[in-house]
Amino acid sequence: MKPTNITLWGVNHKTAPVEVRERLAIDAASLPELTRQLLGAPGMQECMVLSTCNRVEFLTLTESAEPDLLQFLERHFDVEAKTLSPHMYTYREREAIQHLFRVAASLDSMVVGEPQILGQVKESFAVARSVGAVQASLDKLLRMALVVAKKVRTETQIGSSSVSIASTAVELAKRIFASLEGKQVLLVGAGKMSELAARHLLQHGVAPMLMANRTFDRAVSMAQRYGGHPVRFDDLHAHADKADIIITSTGSHEPIFRREHAQKMLQRRRNQPIFFVDIAVPRDVDPLVNRLDGVFLYDIDDLQSVASSHLSERGKEAEKAERMIQREVDRYQQSLRALDVVPAIVEMQRNFENTRQAETRRLQNKLQSLSAEQRSAVEALTRGLMNKYLHQTVQAMKLAAKEGDAATVKTICDMYEIDPSAAEVVRGNAARPSAPSAIDLERQDGTEADAELKVGL
Amino acid sequence: MHLLWLRVAAVFYCVACATTLPAVLYRRPRLQRVALPATLGGFFFHFVAIVEMLVAARHWMPVGMHEVESVLSILIVAAYLIVVFTYRATGFGIFALPLGLLLLITPAMGRDHSTFSSPMIRSGWLFLHIGALLAAYAALIFSLLSSLLYLMQEQRLKRKDGPGFLAWLPPLAVMDTIAQKSLVIGFPCMTLGLLAGSLIAQESVGAGYFLDPKVMLSFAMWALYVAMLMLRRSVGIRGRRAVYVSGLAFIVVISVWAANLLSSVHRFPGP
Numbered sequence: 001m002k003p004t005n006i007t008l009w010g011v012n013h014k015t016a017p018v019e020v021r022e023r024l025a026i027d028a029a030s031l032p033e034l035t036r037q038l039l040g041a042p043g044m045q046e047c048m049v050l051s052t053c054n055r056v057e058f059l060t061l062t063e064s065a066e067p068d069l070l071q072f073l074e075r076h077f078d079v080e081a082k083t084l085s086p087h088m089y090t091y092r093e094r095e096a097i098q099h100l101f102r103v104a105a106s107l108d109s110m111v112v113g114e115p116q117i118l119g120q121v122k123e124s125f126a127v128a129r130s131v132g133a134v135q136a137s138l139d140k141l142l143r144m145a146l147v148v149a150k151k152v153r154t155e156t157q158i159g160s161s162s163v164s165i166a167s168t169a170v171e172l173a174k175r176i177f178a179s180l181e182g183k184q185v186l187l188v189g190a191g192k193m194s195e196l197a198a199r200h201l202l203q204h205g206v207a208p209m210l211m212a213n214r215t216f217d218r219a220v221s222m223a224q225r226y227g228g229h230p231v232r233f234d235d236l237h238a239h240a241d242k243a244d245i246i247i248t249s250t251g252s253h254e255p256i257f258r259r260e261h262a263q264k265m266l267q268r269r270r271n272q273p274i275f276f277v278d279i280a281v282p283r284d285v286d287p288l289v290n291r292l293d294g295v296f297l298y299d300i301d302d303l304q305s306v307a308s309s310h311l312s313e314r315g316k317e318a319e320k321a322e323r324m325i326q327r328e329v330d331r332y333q334q335s336l337r338a339l340d341v342v343p344a345i346v347e348m349q350r351n352f353e354n355t356r357q358a359e360t361r362r363l364q365n366k367l368q369s370l371s372a373e374q375r376s377a378v379e380a381l382t383r384g385l386m387n388k389y390l391h392q393t394v395q396a397m398k399l400a401a402k403e404g405d406a407a408t409v410k411t412i413c414d415m416y417e418i419d420p421s422a423a424e425v426v427r428g429n430a431a432r433p434s435a436p437s438a439i440d441l442e443r444q445d446g447t448e449a450d451a452e453l454k455v456g457l
Numbered sequence: 458m459h460l461l462w463l464r465v466a467a468v469f470y471c472v473a474c475a476t477t478l479p480a481v482l483y484r485r486p487r488l489q490r491v492a493l494p495a496t497l498g499g500f501f502f503h504f505v506a507i508v509e510m511l512v513a514a515r516h517w518m519p520v521g522m523h524e525v526e527s528v529l530s531i532l533i534v535a536a537y538l539i540v541v542f543t544y545r546a547t548g549f550g551i552f553a554l555p556l557g558l559l560l561l562i563t564p565a566m567g568r569d570h571s572t573f574s575s576p577m578i579r580s581g582w583l584f585l586h587i588g589a590l591l592a593a594y595a596a597l598i599f600s601l602l603s604s605l606l607y608l609m610q611e612q613r614l615k616r617k618d619g620p621g622f623l624a625w626l627p628p629l630a631v632m633d634t635i636a637q638k639s640l641v642i643g644f645p646c647m648t649l650g651l652l653a654g655s656l657i658a659q660e661s662v663g664a665g666y667f668l669d670p671k672v673m674l675s676f677a678m679w680a681l682y683v684a685m686l687m688l689r690r691s692v693g694i695r696g697r698r699a700v701y702v703s704g705l706a707f708i709v710v711i712s713v714w715a716a717n718l719l720s721s722v723h724r725f726p727g728p
Binding site: 074154155157172174176177178179269270271272273290293294296298302305306308402 | 484486487515610611614615617618621627628630631691692693694695696697698
């Protein structure tokens with residue numbers, strides 16, 4: 001078996017400006033073809049291409065000689081190698097695995113913890129599999145990357161808090177109302193930010209919104225756009241108490257909602273909580289309103305400050321996640337090493353089985369007097385003894401492989417005169433593709449001894 | 458044998474408390490996976506212990522102090538489990554589990570010598586009286602707890618804090634629902650419990666029972682309960698005001714409990 005290498009090449013938002021990244025951008029339609037072409041590069045065994053707004057990365061499994069990826073990119077993207085090379089990074093073996101795990105877990109994203117990247121990795125993985133660019137080795141690695149990413153999400157709070165103004169407003173609303181299903185929202189005025197917040201709220205199942213605007217026609221057009229009900233600005237206070245959430249972003253220089261308005265609203269609502277999101281500057285809601293029990297007022301600065309604190313919280317969680325990734329990379333490498341000794345163990349098992357069968361044949365004449373039942377008992381006895389003697393050696397070999405102790409593995413191989421090519425696989429790096437599994441070998445060989453070995457592994 | 462099961466339950470509750478606190482306060486999902494099974498384990502052994510205790514005492518209701526504490530403890534843990542499975546509000550465990558454990562510690566220490574034996578303890582009316590009132594107390598405790606947590610969350614939202622030590626607090630609506638439902642469930646329990654007690658007292662003491670301080674306080678507690686329920690329904694009191702009213706009701710409950718010392722009607726001979 002020829003040794004192979006895992007390499008991860010790419011550019012991302014940290015290493016390349018958008019002018020460079022956009023020249024490498026790959027749309028979803030051309031991703032399968034590009035992956036296929038990359039697979040056709042000399043020495044390429046398996047590969048996957050990941051392309052998002054913030055990164056373009058190429059995960060490759062190659063024979064010892066690495067293909068010239070810069071040349072490949074120059075040919076396919078009409079971009080000169082000398083323009084690309086200062087922005088490109090290359091990670092090999094352990095570093096490549098670690099980087100892949102970090103990307104999938106959203107630790108390398110522009111907004112750490114954002115959830116989209118996991119879906120993008122999954123999509124790229126699916127495309128690479130569909131064109132046959134991902135097989136046993138990268139398949140195992142990528143599956144592991146997805147598992148690790150999910151683990152990071154469940155065991156840390158990295159993605160639990162919102163970092164944008166609109167999603168922070170939604171999160172705060174959930175802290176008040178638990179579920180936003182069927183909640184009434186009143187949108188006062190129009191603005192990009194308030195419309196964004198409204199869209200977020202609609203995604204969470206709020207009731208058809210009330211839309212108020214000084215220009216009634218605008219309220220009507222907004223209501224049509226979001227499937228809500230227009231409200232005349234003069235009737236605003238008559239309708240306001242129906243709303244659980246009020247988002248304001250008017251250009252008014254005077255507050256639209258003052259303390260007395262909020263007090264009346266509370267009375268009419270029998271003290272049910274009201275959440276004001278005031279995105280306007282100057283503010284539309286008198287800050288004194290927040291002093292009333294049951295009224296919660298957040299202006300643009302408050303939302304910004306909560307979003308920032310979430311961001312710093314994510315930073316702390318990211319440290320935890322980094323430690324998890326390190327552990328997972330170690331585990332992954334250990335699992336590869338443990339698998340790497342499988343051919344050597346199978347070879348050893350086969351040698352023993354051959355010897356056992358030869359000895360049984362040699363004594364065939366002496367055993368002729370035995371009944372069929374007695375002969376099968378002898379057969380079982382010899383096989384049992386062989387397995388018992390082998391057990392400790394196999395365990396020692398697996399342990400040594402797990403710890404990366406190539407010398408011990410080599411000594412055992414020498415002791416049992418195992419084919420050096422089978423033993424060689426343990427000396428390589430951990431990122432190498434796994435050797436054929438015991439089950440595969442069992443299928444090829446078909447011996448019962450191998451089937452027993454499978455249990456031991 | 459019931460003492461052994463009570464101690465096993467106490468150990469389970471200890472584990473549940475020790476894991477729930479960091480799981481909730483520091484958001485450790487792994488510990489949460491230990492906390493809930495530990496609570497369920499504790500609840501199971503606690504239930505077994507109570508059944509054994511009552512069978513051994515040959516009555517079907519808690520009458521001694523240890524029995525009452527033990528039953529109140531299991532009711533609080535049961536209410537907590539209902540809250541967790543219905544609303545996923547594990548934050549309640551920070552208070553409910555230590556309270557349940559605290560109430561269990563004395564019964565788990567040793568035998569109760571302050572119990573009494575009376576032919577009345579096999580009466581169905583007394584069973585209804587004690588059982589319903591204990592359920593009402595547990596409901597009141599949960600209502601107070603929910604109101605307190607509501608107030609904490611309300612203040613946190615008003616201060617506009619980012620994620621921090623109190624990020625585990627459940628949403629306001631959840632706590633409001635729990636407070637409201639606890640009261641609604643507790644009200645018929647308290648009414649039934651007091652009615653059953655009145656009937657028993659009428660039979661054994663006669664009309665004079667109504668002037669007894671314990672009985673008078675009990676009816677004051679019921680009136681306060683009604684007022685609290687009506688205020689919540691009509692005005693919709695929440696937050697600070699809800700804590701004041703629930704706190705007052707809780708003080709009255711404690712007074713009713715303590716009024717056994719002054720009561721002539723509600724006093725029973727020792728064994």
